[in-house]
Amino acid sequence: MDNNSQPPTQYHLSILLLNLVIAVVVGVCAVLIFLTISGYGSLQLDLPNNVSVLINNHVITSNSFKMRPGNYQIIVTSPLINPYEENLNIGLFRTTVFKPNLQQRSANAIASSVIGAIGTGGGAPQPGPVQWFNNNTWFVGVVSPGPLYLAMYYDNTQQQWAVGYYDVAGYPSDLSKIPVNVATYIENLEAQYAGG
Amino acid sequence: MLEDRRRFNRRIVVLGVLIVALIICIVFYDMRSNVFSLAQPPASYYPTLTNSAILQNWLPKSSYQYTISQIDNYLKSNNIHASSMTIKGSVTINEINGGSYDFTLLLEPQNQVYHVSVKISNSSGIISTTVSIGS
Numbered sequence: 001m002d003n004n005s006q007p008p009t010q011y012h013l014s015i016l017l018l019n020l021v022i023a024v025v026v027g028v029c030a031v032l033i034f035l036t037i038s039g040y041g042s043l044q045l046d047l048p049n050n051v052s053v054l055i056n057n058h059v060i061t062s063n064s065f066k067m068r069p070g071n072y073q074i075i076v077t078s079p080l081i082n083p084y085e086e087n088l089n090i091g092l093f094r095t096t097v098f099k100p101n102l103q104q105r106s107a108n109a110i111a112s113s114v115i116g117a118i119g120t121g122g123g124a125p126q127p128g129p130v131q132w133f134n135n136n137t138w139f140v141g142v143v144s145p146g147p148l149y150l151a152m153y154y155d156n157t158q159q160q161w162a163v164g165y166y167d168v169a170g171y172p173s174d175l176s177k178i179p180v181n182v183a184t185y186i187e188n189l190e191a192q193y194a195g196g
Numbered sequence: 197m198l199e200d201r202r203r204f205n206r207r208i209v210v211l212g213v214l215i216v217a218l219i220i221c222i223v224f225y226d227m228r229s230n231v232f233s234l235a236q237p238p239a240s241y242y243p244t245l246t247n248s249a250i251l252q253n254w255l256p257k258s259s260y261q262y263t264i265s266q267i268d269n270y271l272k273s274n275n276i277h278a279s280s281m282t283i284k285g286s287v288t289i290n291e292i293n294g295g296s297y298d299f300t301l302l303l304e305p306q307n308q309v310y311h312v313s314v315k316i317s318n319s320s321g322i323i324s325t326t327v328s329i330g331s
Contacts, residue, residue: 011200018207025214032221036228056232057246068229075249083249108289109253112297116256116316116323123295124254124316170321 040066041090046099050159051078055088074098079160080136081105107139110152110161115171118143125150131185138164138182140189147193149186151178239277242268243303246282254287254297255314259325263314266327267301270310278303 045053045063053060054075069092076084081102090096111125118125127141127150137154151165165186167173175183237244245251245264252260271278282302290298290313297314313328 011197011204015200015204015207018204018211022207022211022214025211025218029214029218029221032218032225036221036225039225054249057244058232067232072232073246075247077249077253083247083253085247085250105253112254112289113252113256115318115321116259116325117295117318120317120319121294123291124289124297126289126295168320 039068039092041069041092042066042095043088043090044095044097046097047076048078048102051076051081051102076100076102079105079110079154082109104136107141107152110139111141111143111150114152114161114163115150115166118145118148119168133182133185134179138179140165140182140185142189142193149189151182151186153178237279239279239305241272241277243271243278243281246280250283250287251299255325256316256323258323259314259316262325263312263327267312267329270329271303276303276306276308278306278308280304284309 043065045060047053047063054077055072057073067090069090072088072090074086074088082105084100084102086100088096088098107127107130108125111127115125117123122143122145125143127139127143130139130141132139137156138151140149140151142148143150148167149165150163152161153164154160155162163171164178164182165171165173165175175186248260251263255263267281270276280303282304284300284302287297287299290296293313294315297316299312301310301312302308303310308331311330315326315328317324317326
């Protein structure tokens with residue numbers, strides 16, 4: 001049977017079916033165009049200053065922006081806090097406020113990241129008991145074997161931690177060059193340990 | 197009959213155009229969706245550490261760089277390709293191993309797990325690093 005001899009009902013059925021397919025494709029196109037233009041959620045970062053934010057390994061500099069719905073890995077870092085990592089879900093047309101419970105970076109991590117080890121066989125430095133000073137920009141701890149008195153401070157210019165006092169070759173060990181309250185605390189500690 | 201055939205042909209043409217438009221819409225949507233997408237680099241002996249901050253929080257800069265280079269060397273010498281690697285959990289101080297920095301490394305996409313131990317010594321401010329890797 002050639003096409004010309006097809007009964008009209010078969011053409012009508014095909015046209016009806018094509019109309020249906022066309023309508024579906026038009027609908028899908030419309031939804032895709034709408035989602036391309038408006039299919040976002042938004043994320044607001046409620047974070048302290050001087051932290052670095054990575055979302056899926058992309059560096060973020062803005063505090064508020066639109067994002068496609070989905071799951072994202074977010075990492076917040078700073079020399080002053082423990083690194084914070086979370087998987088964040090962004091919903092379509094929803095605003096997500098990201099306000100993590102950031103914790104002050106531990107003295108153990110700070111000391112480890114700067115001096116690495118106590119001597120050649122002492123392993124990781126674990127200062128304790130730790131006393132913080134001057135809005136948590138200085139701390140003093142005792143490390144073993146020794147005991148050795150370690151004072152570290154946050155260098156705001158370099159934005160990194162540094163050794164202020166550590167009576168070991170290669171490190172500053174002049175109490176007169178550190179804040180008086182920190183030096184006094186170390187002197188008291190030394191007297192306390194010397195006295196047994 | 198002829199009119200029916202014309203109407204049929206017109207719809208076929210319209211459908212063809214719409215399918216092309218649909219493909220363009222999908223491509224555009226996909227392009228606009230990838231703004232923050234996670235990069236999937238090809239597998240190599242030098243995979244990216246996705247959460248390097250966890251390790252940098254503990255190791256001095258020189259020790260961190262040496263550790264990464266040793267991991268890359270280990271992958272190369274054992275002919276292991278990976279797209280990325282991730283520290284699972286946290287870095288711990290292993291007193292039994294003389295105060296080394298230990299962590300677990302997950303290689304993807306193979307999901308292979310390796311245990312890494314970093315031993316540091318400090319001689320008058322000069323830092324030396326030894327890295328042990330085991331599966």
